[in-house]
Ligand code: SF4
């Protein structure tokens with residue numbers, strides 16, 4: 001067991017974590033695939049409006065890697081294809097028709113896995129639409145089938161407090177998870193399964209698979225951070241990751257020969273009823289995950305992690321890789337002489353606010369309390385960055401278009417955790433700037 005400790009001592013103290021209650025939601029009337037929200041791909045449609053599809057029918061592929069296909073999360077008719085700016089495909093909406101049927105593919109189970117080659121396994125994952133669950137730790141895009149990574153990371157419990165807990169997601173499916181780890185072992189020489197030291201697994205099957213234990217607050221358990229802190233040389237640069245939930249889904253699909261659409265999502269919103277886990281399906285409408293929110297426009301609907309997710313709306317859909325919905329009020333009430341207040345009610349890491357010295361959790365608050373300001377070189381961002389970047393200098397190199405300097409400052413090591421933006425007292429969108437620069441780098445624009 002390898003112990004990985006985080007140097008960061010700043011904890012996220014935002015109240016409203018989802019409870020462990022798991023409610024099963026009814027089948028929605030429509031679901032959607034959301035190509036525009038998948039990083040690093042250029043989608044090309046394989047089906048059109050009016051076509052009938054089954055669960056698992058390929059809907060679109062990546063233009064530059066057409067072997068990577070994305071499949072339907074529902075059975076029925078494609079009722080709408082929604083385009084965004086520059087005709088980017090935002091949603092492929094499917095009206096569900098019962099009874100639903102699945103596309104079938106070749107079963108790979110415990111008996112047949114021993115006889116299958118790596119090449120055949122890759123082909124099988126591509127054919128079935130399961131390949132997109134595998135991601136590259138550096139680019140965070142979908143892994144390339146041509147790569148041979150040094151390792152695959154599986155984090156049992158992401159330390160973002162608003163993501164699903166493994167004891168909810170994997171509970172009762174430990175054997176399936178163990179089969180998933182065997183599958184990963186055919187793809188990479190090392191499979192690293194990581195648990196948090198404050199959430200150690202008690203199940204004997206799971207604990208026999210754990211290779212790493214991480215301590216420290218978010219984002220200590222992020223696969224990119226773990227990889228950065230444990231890799232020993234350049235030959236280990238290339239690694240992949242998959243979430244615990246996606247691994248269960250991939251393994252279940254291979255064992256049954258049909259695409260698994262189940263999704264456990266952690267919901268955190270106003271009211272006790274909206275702080276729970278829900279068992280639903282990929283592509284379900286966001287509005288169906290919550291109850292009793294009438295003034296929907298008064299809230300931000302954030303799909304994905306609180307620091308890394310995408311702001312959407314109730315009419316949007318749960319993406320294939322999303323596993324959480326966090327709803328926070330938009331309110332930003334004017335504060336008389338706010339600049340003179342010590343900030344006892346503002347959570348953060350900066351010692352510029354009194355809250356840094358107070359115990360407890362604070363209600364979520366999306367208010368900016370004023371404009372972005374110039375960097376004051378306080379060093380807060382550098383003190384919390386989990387991959388030893390000096391974000392303030394990286395930011396300045398990107399603003400001045402000194403991209404060689406940006407690379408030297410560790411642009412490619414950035415784990416995109418968003419914690420520097422959260423911690424910056426000047427409200428500078430550091431992580432967003434780094435994300436755009438990384439995208440430009442990987443797409444060859446810089
Ligand atoms: S630079 Fe910011 S977003 Fe990147 S790893 Fe460091 S804290 Fe996270």
Ligand code: SF4
Pocket residue numbers: 374375376377378379380381382391392423424425426427428430
């Ligand atoms: S970018 Fe923000 S957190 Fe970092 S040194 Fe400047 S003011 Fe401080």
